[in-house]
Amino acid sequence: MLAKTRGIVFRYTKYGETSIIVTIFTELYGLQTYIVNGVRSKSTKSKIALYQPLTLLELVVYHKENANILRLKEVKCFYPYHTLTRDIRKSAIALFINEVLNKAVKEQSHAEELGAYIIQSMMVLDQTEHPENFHLQFLVGLSKFLGFQPQNAAEVIGGRLLDAEEEELLNEVIASRPGSQLSLTYLQRKNLLDMLLRFYATHIENMGEFKSQVVLREVLG
Numbered sequence: 001m002l003a004k005t006r007g008i009v010f011r012y013t014k015y016g017e018t019s020i021i022v023t024i025f026t027e028l029y030g031l032q033t034y035i036v037n038g039v040r041s042k043s044t045k046s047k048i049a050l051y052q053p054l055t056l057l058e059l060v061v062y063h064k065e066n067a068n069i070l071r072l073k074e075v076k077c078f079y080p081y082h083t084l085t086r087d088i089r090k091s092a093i094a095l096f097i098n099e100v101l102n103k104a105v106k107e108q109s110h111a112e113e114l115g116a117y118i119i120q121s122m123m124v125l126d127q128t129e130h131p132e133n134f135h136l137q138f139l140v141g142l143s144k145f146l147g148f149q150p151q152n153a154a155e156v157i158g159g160r161l162l163d164a165e166e167e168e169l170l171n172e173v174i175a176s177r178p179g180s181q182l183s184l185t186y187l188q189r190k191n192l193l194d195m196l197l198r199f200y201a202t203h204i205e206n207m208g209e210f211k212s213q214v215v216l217r218e219v220l221g
Helices: 042-051 088-104 111-127 134-146 153-157 164-175 186-203 211-220
Strands: 002-015 019-026 030-036 056-062 070-077
Touching: 002 030, 002 042, 002 088, 002 111, 019 042, 019 056, 019 111, 030 111, 042 070, 056 111, 088 111, 088 134, 088 211, 111 134, 134 164, 134 186, 153 164, 153 186, 164 186, 186 211
Parallel strands: 030 070
Antiparallel strands: 002 019, 002 056, 019 030, 056 070
16 A cells, blocks of 8 residues: 655665665654665666665655565655754764664654654754754653663663762753753763663663764764
């Protein structure tokens, strides 16, 4: 059947001479895989831009339950980024967010709410003038839809010791929304990110290391 939905690109891989297999998180159906033919040919080369990671799309899809690979009927970008691709801080944060999403989002539950959260968050990142702490706030917000949202710092750190200042800062991050301003130093930001990633690793199997974390530290440092 045909259905209209918004979605956000997670990743794509080349397929054959001119096609791709693209993974998109849709508000209607959650994580879906589509084959797009001919998008890498010389005559249609510009269309590959629609399938870059984190592109926000409006889609008309052919949907069939339990199908492994589906097809797209119509695709258009409903929100072109204005600053994200030009601001090195935002680009580094987006790279990190994309890696988090590809590692952490694996199920279809709460698809509409989760899709709306990710899409809205990326628009906020594009629009904010102070993105330095955005990735911390995004991780906390995302954890809600993954089923393990922390209510306070103690839930994040478990039994580990934490000084009073870091505990207060972590509680501020947990209580804040993506894009709201927080006053953090580079070292505080680094330590809080390490705490949140350890927290994620206790709830999600095979998280592994984040390649983009190195870039994030260099850019935000």
